[in-house]
Amino acid sequence: MAENDLTEVVQRWQRTPEGEFKEEDRELFINAGRTIVAQGDGGKLLDFFREQRNQGIVKSMGCGLMAPLVDEALKRRKSLVDCRAAIHHLVQTCRPADLQDVLLEQVKSHPEAISDTIMLLVPALQTALLRLGDRKGPSVGATLEVLQTQVAKLPVPYTPRQEREDAYGLGRCCGALLDFVRPFVAEVQGSNATADGRLRTELLKFCMLSLRDPLLQAHLDGPQSSLWNFATQITIILPAIQHPLPKLLLCPTPRKMEQSGDRGESRACLAYLLFVQLIAMEMFPAVFSPVFVLQCNMDYINLLLSSKEEPWLMKGLELYEKSLERVEDGSLPVALLELQSFSRVPQNLVEIMTVCPMEHLKTKGLAVFQLFTDKLSGEAKHKFFRCMLKTSHHAGVDGHIIKNIKKQVDLTRKAAGSVWFSGSHLLSLLQLALCLPQGAETDLLNGMDRVIESLNLLRFLLIVQKGHGSIVDASELHALAERYLKTLRACLCMSRSYYSSEVKGIREDHKNKAKEAREAQRGKNPARDITVKNEKLSSMSPEVQHQVLQSALVTFDLMESLVVRIEELMEGSCTPEI
Known part of the structure; x- marks a missing residue:
């Protein structure tokens, strides 16, 4: 029955001037296609898409079948391969602008399968955007915003084992994002400084948002880690799109940072990657004095140490520690204590040492506090x-x-x-x-x-x-x-x-x-008010x-x-x- 409906649509298409269909015709086409997909006959729909005489219909109305095809592909039924091929054919045939809207809607429509949806649709989105030609910056930016919003919903692994297992697919999604932006980075890299500035800006925004989430939350576990590789690739992309790392860290342009959506957290993570993990350290000039680098990092350190998140606090402590280690003992002058950035850090350290409930952070805070003292x-x-x-x-x-x-x-x-x-x-x-x-x-x-x-x-x-x-x-x-x-x-x-x-x-x-016991029941047993290490003795x-x-x-x-x-x-x- 559904195949007959498709045949009827084809016949009407051939009789309709310039391919202009009525709304009921579109509904007939989409309902017929949905029925075929629901029956597990994705191969029949794919054959219909491939027939030369049907290309006009597919180009005009094929986007309407993207949702059922995506749903079927995510269910991993026997027609998975046919559904994927049908999606690919639609991406090659339908109008790019229409495809972007439909695909992004599908990315947002499967909260229970975020990573699978992204892995399925990122290649399709990339193909659709590459078909746009010049001035694709706004579309690339809108797509990256949706993708990163979805990826941000995935839990960040806390241990190396969790990262290796990648149960929620964060590592796979980060790899998919890198694959997605690669041709756009190459396009910007191969152009002059003024070509498609919007695309360059959107790629900068992607990098800065990636540094904040998930990398600022992640416990990086060396070169074998997928998130470590993601961080490394971000530090490669930034200079490739004409944003050198030293310039971003030491003299950021407020307007560009505002456009990139960075409030300092992203650059704090970038400083951590460079000076603690030594990722892309070869790109950082050795001419800057240790005291100057410490001064430049102080705002980032303060920002991290002001957080209540364990990964942020640990990164702040480690960044402060590595920045101080390069400074000669007894060389920090009294004038530095008068700078707001320097005066706030001891207060943050004291709070970590005295209030933080995590013992490893307290211990680390005390060690860094002593190191800071030694450098004065x-x-x-x-x-x-x-x-x-x-x-x-x-x-x-x-x-x-x-x-x-x-x-x-x-x-x-x-x-x-x-x-x-x-x-x-x-x-x-x-x-x-x-x-x-x-x-x-x-x-x-x-x-x-x-x-x-x-x-x-x-x-x-x-x-x-x-x-x-x-x-x-x-x-x-x-x-x-x-x-x-x-x-x-x-x-x-x-x-x-x-x-x-x-x-x-x-x-x-x-x-x-x-x-x-009897007196306590009658409320006659007075509570003692002695406090020991912030705990009431009576408790x-x-x-x-x-x-x-x-x-x-x-x-x-x-x-x-x-x-x-x-x-x-x-x-x-x-x-x-x-």
Whole structure:
């Protein structure tokens, strides 16, 4: 029946002047074709397409059969080969503009089979666009936008195994996109600078969007990775379309970046590919100084470290690390700390080190933070330490800074350090380091990292003063130490008394579990407000509470032993040892 309908359409075509059909004729043709496809007879429809006498009909109305052919091909039935061949014939016969609209609609119409749809239709779209001739830029741009929007919906593999398995087809789709743009890149590459500027712009937009998604999310796993190959090809395409990598990174043109849809993320990924993965590094001139490259990368580093996404954060940390490694120790001047791009990075690092829930990022952040500190000049270190002690409000960070002060004092003592860590300069740092943030009411358990490091620093300074000559005015150091120790002793006394009473209370609770349960039901059991490492003590089990409180008392013993040792040094009753 359907074949008879097609025959009737052919006869009407032959009788109709200039091939002008009525709408009912078109519907008859499309319905007949759909029926043939649905019956699994794609071969019969292909034979109809190939007959010379039917070429006018196919050219005029064949696009209407693209949807059923695509649906059938995606189902992978026995007529798959015939359906693919029929699609190819339509692409060679129908009007390119009509084909583009129909094919893009099909790309968007199969959300459950994104990768299969793209793999099926990208060659057809490429063929259709190549038939457009000159001034194909807008059409290429519209097609790439739809394709990349669909590809962006695919999950990015997190592990090398996931990438090898390519269960969702992201790797295959990236390869298909590269195949799609290749002839258009060749066309631009072979033309002069002004030929089809729109096509050049659309290809730039494709590259920049690819850098942002999926490459910024991807964990690249070396040359054997499909996404690594995708990244490598993007870095080859950019200079081929007359956008050199150094120019994109170091002096981007705002207008071109705006046209490419880049808000900085794409160039941040490009910097990561060059300086961390060393992809296309041979294209980057070696004449730029490490400090200049670091300065140029700071905005990208800040952007990545401001994210909440693990791949972005790791790329930012690695880019910062590699940029710093090229810089000589102690060479970053204090003036750089005044630049907004430099001043924001330590804040981002501190947030990663203190707030981020992922331990590997915390560890990496601390290592990069220390590397940054090592690269600062003596004056820059001094200013940075002062700033951090005033603003960090985190005992762990303060403890790390105080440990670095001790390190710099030791270098100065050995005549290898900076004048910024002796005399009045050092004293200004000690006034910030040797104090308790809340005086005698400071929570010593949460502040123990800072307190222990400050006591170690003070002990070290007194030993240096006794055995190796003064590095800071002795009377001022002793006065500062006496004030600090007096406040600390008062704080230790209050803290020990409070925590001892809590331990006693928990022991009593253990002896009266039944009574505690009854009181808890009646709401008479008061919640304790002690906080340990950002966790309420009352939220812990009684056993863990007891362990925490006992650990606190041990910590207080350690602090007190250091206090006693320091007081002995101040009285001159012990032998100095470093």
